[in-house]
Amino acid sequence: MATSQIHSLLPRESLLWIFAAQLAVLLPQFSHLPLWLVGAWCGAVYWRLEVYRGRWEMPGRLVKLAVVTLAVAGLSLTYRRWFALEPMVALLAVSFTLKNIELVSRRDALLSLMLAYFLAATLFVFEQTIPYAVYGIFCVVIVTAALAAQQGRGSARPGRALGLSARLLAQSMPVMLLLFIAVPRLGPLWAVPQNSAGASTGISDSMTPGDFSRLSKSDKPALRIAFDGSVPPPEQRYWRGLVYSHFDGRRWSEGEPADAFGRGRAAITGSKTVRPLPEVGPRYRYQVIQEPSYNPWLFALARPDSETRGVMATAEDTLVYRAPVASRLAYQVQTWPRESTPQVTPLSAEVRRRNLQLPDDGNPRARQWASELQRRGLSGEQISEEVLAEYHGQFTYTLKPPALGRDSVDEFLFSTRQGFCEHFASSYVFTMRAAGIPARVVAGYQGGEWVEQEEYLLVRQYDAHAWAEIWLPARGWVRVDPTAAVSPERIRDGLQSAAADQFMQDSLVPLHKLAFLNRIRLQWDMINYRWYQTVVSFDSERQQGLLRRLLGEVSVSRLLLFFGVPAGVALLGLLIWLKVSARGPRLSPANRLYLRFCRRMARVGLARHSGEAPADYARRIQAENPRLGGAAVRITAAYQKAAFAEDPAAEKQLRRLLRGFWPMRLTH
Structure with a gap:
């Protein structure tokens, strides 16, 4: 594939957003990943940036096969067993690395970002503390912003991408809370064994x-x-x-x-x-x-x-x-x-x-x-x-x-x-x-x-x-x-x-001798304790107890009545809001009439160009189709008086001119 084609498929801003999302989710994993894998990811990112600059070529099949073979061999030599948390997370990181060297199309970008969501979830496999939860939310915001940045021209601007990401996550919060409370609890992912040899702390054997x-x-x-x-x-x-x-x-x-x-x-x-x-x-x-x-x-x-x-x-x-x-x-x-x-x-x-x-x-x-x-x-x-x-x-x-x-x-x-x-x-x-x-x-x-x-x-x-x-x-x-x-x-x-x-x-800091700092430390421990009791250890037994307190009796009909109806109403309200907000601000009557004129002209192959001024549009119509040019000039003049001079008589004239203007009839 030519370099110009690559540029048209994935612009520089899209690539940078993808790499930023990958770095965000990989950063806390660096302490668990082998050093060679961290270096491999950095090398793959550098390779892809050099390809974008036109200095290097995308790797061929033999190069890809060699890289995959080396990655699998590295994982096999690093980890003693595959069914454990560290090799599973490393496998996701390898997927990132290998995908970067063939990151060409928008489809590749979406697949890479889907992997980023999975890797962000693995943060909680190793730690379920409050700082990790906050950082996990940050990672989801960055990955969602990177996803929004792939939608087209202007979507990669930081303010726009992050703003859309924040709005989407805010809208999803009620659904997340509902699922957290109502969905049956499964065994935690972190029940998978870990390769933790030599990492023991506290009292030894x-x-x-x-x-x-x-x-x-x-x-x-x-x-x-x-x-x-x-x-x-x-x-x-x-x-x-x-x-x-x-x-x-x-x-x-x-x-x-x-x-x-x-x-x-x-x-x-x-x-x-x-x-x-x-x-x-x-x-x-x-x-x-x-x-x-x-x-x-x-x-x-x-x-x-x-x-x-x-x-x-x-x-x-x-x-x-x-x-x-x-x-x-x-x-x-x-x-x-x-x-x-x-x-x-x-x-x-x-x-x-x-x-x-x-x-x-x-x-x-x-x-x-x-x-x-x-x-x-x-x-x-x-x-x-x-x-x-x-x-x-x-x-x-x-x-x-x-x-x-x-x-x-x-x-x-x-x-x-x-x-x-x-x-x-x-x-x-x-x-x-x-x-x-x-x-x-x-x-x-x-x-x-x-x-x-x-x-x-x-x-x-x-x-x-x-x-x-x-x-x-x-x-x-x-x-x-x-x-x-x-x-x-x-x-x-x-x-x-x-x-x-x-x-x-x-x-370094004798907290036990500083009453103020010791109180802060104790307060932080109480917050962690409450976090664990309320969120992390919210198992099926606690869930059943909460539902019984809310519903009196846990049954399918009561669950649907208590959760389904409010969720349906909320979803309907969201759809209505999205429908209304998608229309944009309410237009003046003169603008609505002029847009009707533009739609009629588009049906005969004379669509208005993006950013084209009304007067320029009328002159282009007159030059390309003289039969429609006179009417277009008169309609445009009436629109300009009605819209910019706020002339009621001009608005009535514009409405009258449009009532008899049917370009499809005039061109047949």
Whole structure:
């Protein structure tokens, strides 16, 4: 195709609008897309602009085939699996890139912009926050403006294209709200798995000295918890997520699941765990909104159960999700007091072995101390009291503990005696196991900030905490928090109170010390919480509840009466308005008469040219058809007097002249 033909099909303004729309929807995706794909899109845009300038030619079939092959190969090498969000979004971006190198006709432009709408929707696959929603609306405005710019001469002017886009979206808002409320809710698109390896945040599947102290530097939200009924006191707010059973001398990790209720098997099968629950009612009922962690474990109080789809309970009193939590997740939980179990089931030999496991060597002084406690014939509770008493009298709670060497437990217990929660939990569990008491480390969050205005508990990353559990034959698993023996204010009042001098020292802006900024931050979190509760988590259950409140009974007839009739009336009003507005401003009688004259002349092949003055038009008629020229001159003179001099007599004369003027008869 010749360059002149390309120019006539897609002018420069149309191309620039298309590229602007593509850039708008791709910009927030650059963090998810591979670098080579971003470069490929930029290269394709540059290629198409050079073609417009006449410097390069459109690619041939062999070049297109080579580009497609390279793009597919790049996607295959970049992503481990295709059925995931990132490769799907990348595939749309590749479609943009490949379409740009053959962007020739108006049809190609429309197809490219349709792809832009789809890619704009994928913004909400990764994030459903308010800033992303605002940016998503901006993208739709730009894409719609680019679509309007393809309609012809003058439509590409920024003011006109953006104005038309804004009007169209404003007119669509009532329909959007109606569909949001009335259309049956489907499963969210973001339930598709993501390639999120290496992107996990928050608490990990293992613990070494220093891990939790690093989390104490982050004030990002982790959980928001709203209660249906009573709220647990601060000293009971232990949001457990992981249980570490295996110790290699320095690192604590989960180890293998003990039985069919284990996390690994439940996560693989995706089946709902069925386990007996106490006859006594649950102590707490609440909803947890968990921020993306890209890990499958969830957080709840001890002995939890959830009816939320995809959430499973484990034998270690934790909850897991069927897939890594890649976006905000809301789940309902109910928890029972552990003492509600009428009798304690003895530990199996395998579970006992796992929770007594220690390396063959290392930390000899801690082992010797534990052996001395055991030889004294103390019970498990008494040994625990002895260890906690040692912590209470000799140790210091700090966010900046000294580094530990190979025998980390010995160095902490008998040398440095300064540590964070993981140091106390690790050394406590090691000592209890060395004394023959089954014990394990539990990781999660402790505490949270109560938001009075919205009545929910805000748990941040710096609330990450590690504590211990020991097995007592008469009571089962019992929570023991060694940190509470050293710093009870950490459990009662939170980390900010327990380590006020060291808290968030490395932050650029210490919001916790600036009351005004801290209030703004809390207000913003409340807005986000309300946004999630009202919009993002508006599932089928909430929809049914809203419709029942509006209609009393959800039925097809009531839905049609409540939504269909107003929608029909609104649509009819819109059509009438469009019909009236399309006519333009009301013309004067003289102008209407003159337009009638022009239409009659057009029927005989003498149409008036765009922008042609009435006098010039009359002279052209006289030159091309003398039989009609005299009448045309007289009609034009009468029109000019009637329209510009506002002469009533001239208007009557114009009406009389038109009454007898029928050019079709005069030309036959």
